[in-house]
Amino acid sequence: MQAALESPSELFAILSVVVAAAFVLVSSFVKTMIPLRWLAIGSNVGFVAYGALHPSYPMLLLHATLLPLNFFRLAEMKRLTRRVEAVRAEGELSSVWLRPYMRAAKMRKGAVLFHQGDIGDRLYMLADGRIELVETGGSLAPGQIFGEIAFFSPDRRRRLTARCAEPCTVLSIDESTVKQLYYQNPAFGFKMIELVASRFAADVDRVNADLAKVRAERDQLAAKLAESD
Template identity: 55%
Template sequence: MSWQFLFDTAVANLTAALTTTEGIIAAISAAIAGAFVVASTFVKTMIPLRCLAVGSNLGFLVYGALHPSLIMLALHATLLPINIFRTAQMVKLTRRVSEAAQASDLSGVWLRPYMRNRRYRAGHVLFRKGDKADHLFFLASGRIEFVEIGQVMEAGRLFGEIAFFAPDKCRSLTARCVTDCLVLRIDELTFKQLYFQNPAFGFEVVSLIAGRLMADRHRLEAMVAAAGQTESVSHAT
């Protein structure tokens, strides 16, 4: 079977299809779907890629229904809901992170759908100073103490993020449960998957962590200033 025969057969089939309204619609749908597939090779981020995939699925669905082609119809009927779900999931994540950044919300609550939860008894040590930081944490309930500085953290806060992104990835403090705690965590692999699927997510996370560092710096400066005032008063008296 020669290439010329295959080409002539394809042209004959296309010509026959274009003689009917259904055939014309099917051909146009296939052409649009093909254009979406070609366009998807030029995009660099996941959300536009998923949107183009949804468009191509719809085009090939119409083609498969009108041509008809059962295999193509079944294939794209399966892929369409998957692509719609993944697109909606990434758009929702982007919106949550953007809203958190605009509101200067440093709690990290928007990460909860992507984290796994685990309960710990009072006295349990989540990590020790010097341990490798392979997880980012969110305290859903309970209280956690950072032993070296004697600071107790209440529920509703993200923690462990500094070491998670530090060059040496080592914990600078020990975290111990003061009460029974519900702790959510996300590992590095899951975080990287979220980042590569949606770079806007990674950018906003960096902004939030920078905000947390600035807040810690301002708190430290206020403590130093307060200590200086106390010392000045004691010398004056």
């Protein structure tokens, strides 16, 4: 310690590794990606300084390699956030929000995008054509987003089978990118929750309508039976 205090370079090396270790410790409590990348960059700089001044060449080589990688990932995340902010004014979770991150695919009639019970790993939007929901007999029109329920369900399973009722153009985005958008932009997260809530509300309305229809038919049948008596 006395030698370190007498040597400015040794003192700077010790301070660098202490600060780097502190960044690593703080990163254990951070949940979002951009602050994590900044902390990783700070710790890389500290360990590079320590490795160069102490010297410790394996540490220097490791963190000198990780530093540009962390800068690249940080720039990537910032670009992603800026792209979301650029379309935020639209206020709708639609193609305006998601199209920059989606890939298009042409699907033939009868092609199945996913089966009931499959693990959900992609979010979809129908650009052209018509998608049939096999179990309910419903269908989706161009512009509709689907496949998001699996991302929020505990088992991540598909609840329905989606099949092309005619030739379709389908856009899709992978789960990893959806999660990045969700965690990095609260507005996007709320729009996703609104979409899921609207799906459940529509399901409840459909069930209530079916129940009302069954009750009406039951009442009509009961009235006819009463008249026959």
